[in-house]
Amino acid sequence: xxxxxxxxxxxxxxxxxxxxxxxxxxxxxxxxxxxxxxxxxxxxxxxxxxxxxxxxxxxxxxxxxxxxxxxxxxxxxxxxxxxxxxxxxxxxxxxxxxxxxxxxxxxxxxxxxxxxxxxxxxxxxxxxxxxxxxxxxxxxxxxxxxxxxxxxxxxxxxxxxxxxxxxxxxxxxxxxxxxxxxxxxxxxxxxxxxxxxxxxxxxxxxxxxxxxxxxxxxxxxxxxxxxxxxxxxxxxxxxxxxxxxxxxxxxxxxxxxxxxxxxxxxxxxxxxxxxxxxxxxxxxxxxxxxxxxxxxxxxxxxxxxxxxxxxxxxxxxx
Numbered sequence: 450x451x452x453x454x455x456x457x458x459x460x461x462x463x464x465x466x467x468x469x470x471x472x473x474x475x476x477x478x479x480x481x482x483x484x485x486x487x488x489x490x491x492x493x494x495x496x497x498x499x500x501x502x503x504x505x506x507x508x509x510x511x512x513x514x515x516x517x518x519x520x521x522x523x524x525x526x527x528x529x530x531x532x533x534x535x536x537x538x539x540x541x542x543x544x545x546x547x548x549x550x551x552x553x554x555x556x557x558x559x560x561x562x563x564x565x566x567x568x569x570x571x572x573x574x575x576x577x578x579x580x581x582x583x584x585x586x587x588x589x590x591x592x593x594x595x596x597x598x599x600x601x602x603x604x605x606x607x608x609x610x611x612x613x614x615x616x617x618x619x620x621x622x623x624x625x626x627x628x629x630x631x632x633x634x635x636x637x638x639x640x641x642x643x644x645x646x647x648x649x650x651x652x653x654x655x656x657x658x659x660x661x662x663x664x665x666x667x668x669x670x671x672x673x674x675x676x677x678x679x680x681x682x683x684x685x686x687x688x689x690x691x692x693x694x695x696x697x698x699x700x701x702x703x704x705x706x707x708x709x710x711x712x713x714x715x716x717x718x719x720x721x722x723x724x725x726x727x728x729x730x731x732x733x734x735x736x737x738x739x740x741x742x743x744x745x746x747x748x749x750x751x752x753x754x755x756x757x758x759x760x761x762x763x764x765x766x767x
Contacts, residue, residue: 565606
């Protein structure tokens with residue numbers, strides 16, 4: 450005998466006669482049911498004023514995102530990665546920002562999902578890669594001896610784009626990046642969304658001497674078999690496990706296991722979200738030598754990163 454279970458989610462919207470149309474209520478109920486599903490499903494969600502505000506904000510972002518890419522109201526900030534043993538800056542991560550004319554400064558979490566849903570992810574990703582690689586080339590022209598890695602985040606929609614590898618190859622050629630200088634970061638969950646295509650894309654990057662890193666590692670469900678099968682060179686420990694490393698023994702146990710895993714597979718490690726000296730010291734004692742976080746620098750402009758690079762190192766205090 451086979452047992453089959455069923456569950457459902459419901460969205461509720463209410464309106465006064467003459468104040469709301471059937472189509473608007475259906476749209477609101479649809480948004481409410483999506484909220485119920487994101488909370489695990491098998492639930493009832495009622496449309497609220499907060500959902501209305503979020504919907505209006507999303508619509509505003511959707512209508513203006515493509516234009517923002519074209520007129521370059523987007524911009525990049527950069528956060529350094531340092532060697533904990535010396536304080537030397539060994540890499541920078543490029544992070545996209547948006548000065549929206551009405552909504553103000555937007556972080557990527559506010560518009561990346563919209564880019565994915567509206568098929569603008571490839572266009573946005575192309576802009577970020579070219580902009581970041583161009584900045585790397587500027588830094589290199591000012592200091593030819595500079596040995597600096599450049600990390601750029603890649604969204605699932607961008608990774609799945611048919612022209613993704615061409616975009617990367619063209620940027621490498623145009624800006625003459627040295628082999629291994631570019632590292633593209635993908636989230637752990639993005640790896641599992643389409644494992645076959647992810648493997649093909651990462652193998653293509655590997656053939657071009659472009660590094661690949663799994664970002665926010667520890668928050669998803671990557672298995673050892675996936676790490677073994679994919680040409681990934683770096684794991685970035687999620688900041689949620691690092692920020693309270695000095696006070697939380699459970700976080701220390703998780704980070705220690707990730708470090709052991711990386712050592713077993715011969716992978717590089719970067720700890721994100723380092724905010725105090727004690728956490729940095731514990732990372733160093735456990736064998737993680739590379740880190741980024743507010744202890745060293747917040748994400749800043751290319752000009753400010755240039756000054757840090759000219760100084761050569763950031764005082765760590767370990």
